[in-house]
Amino acid sequence: MEGTKPVNKKLAAALSGGAVLVLALTGCGSDENEELNSWAKQVCDAVQPQAKKIASANAAIQKETSDNSTPEEVQKTDSKAFQDMSEAYKAIGAAVDRAGAPNVENGEKKQKDAVKELNSISTSYASLKKQVDALDTKDQAKFADGLKDVAAELDKLSKSGNNALKTLEEGEVGEAMGKQASCKSATASASATKS
Numbered sequence: 722m723e724g725t726k727p728v729n730k731k732l733a734a735a736l737s738g739g740a741v742l743v744l745a746l747t748g749c750g751s752d753e754n755e756e757l758n759s760w761a762k763q764v765c766d767a768v769q770p771q772a773k774k775i776a777s778a779n780a781a782i783q784k785e786t787s788d789n790s791t792p793e794e795v796q797k798t799d800s801k802a803f804q805d806m807s808e809a810y811k812a813i814g815a816a817v818d819r820a821g822a823p824n825v826e827n828g829e830k831k832q833k834d835a836v837k838e839l840n841s842i843s844t845s846y847a848s849l850k851k852q853v854d855a856l857d858t859k860d861q862a863k864f865a866d867g868l869k870d871v872a873a874e875l876d877k878l879s880k881s882g883n884n885a886l887k888t889l890e891e892g893e894v895g896e897a898m899g900k901q902a903s904c905k906s907a908t909a910s911a912s913a914t915k916s
Contacts, residue, residue, distance in 0.1 A: 754893060756824045761897035765904035767816030771809040778802035778809075792858035799853045799871070807846035814839030823894045831894075834885035845878050 778801075785798040818836045822829035849871060856867040890898060898904045 754824065754897065757893055757897040758900065760820050760823045761894065761904070762901050763820045764816055765898055765901035767819075768813055769903040771813045771816075774805050774809040778805040792856070792861065792864040795868070796853055796856055796858050796864075800850050803846045803850035803853060807843045807850060810839050810843035810846065814843060817889070823889070823897075825893050828894075831885070831889040835889040838883065838885040842878070842883075845874075849874055849878075 781798050782802045785795050790798070814836045817832060817839065820832075822832045825831070852867070852871050852874065856871075857863045
């Protein structure tokens with residue numbers, strides 16, 4: 722089982738970068754803008770269960786990489802994890818979309834860009850799932866090579882932009898989100914997986 726182990730570790734390392742995207746959905750500070758606080762609460766409340774889902778998917782892949790898992794087990798775990806992540810980012814995108822534009826300068830553009838970015842991340846994870854599902858688990862060497870490609874894609878995904886999310890959460894929006902208990906606990910659960 723030596724062939725896939727180092728690759729699995731790469732996969733786990735690349736995945737921990739994905740948790741950063743969830744962390745982007747938080748902030749800290751204080752401001753007295755009731756409309757913005759209400760918007761932040763709506764988004765944070767919707768993000769919290771999705772952040773937990775992403776953290777669980779990360780943890781499942783990390784666990785699978787530390788065990789002496791068969792290629793079939795790795796494939797099954799990774800496939801489900803990528804499916805869960807894809808669904809979670811899509812749900813976060815839908816939540817930001819439903820919340821409407823935050824009451825800040827360029828709020829509508831920031832919101833639309835963030836939704837587009839979240840949907841794009843969701844699509845990327847769905848495509849990683851397809852890639853993992855297509856791997857040949859019968860051939861150890863081919864499986865390890867295929868996993869390397871998945872890890873490389875994942876690495877790119879974790880480094881690629883969550884710029885629109887960062888932009889959405891600048892200034893007042895980040896401050897309003899930072900005051901929401903659900904955003905604070907979403908950060909904690911995402912941080913816990915980043916070890």
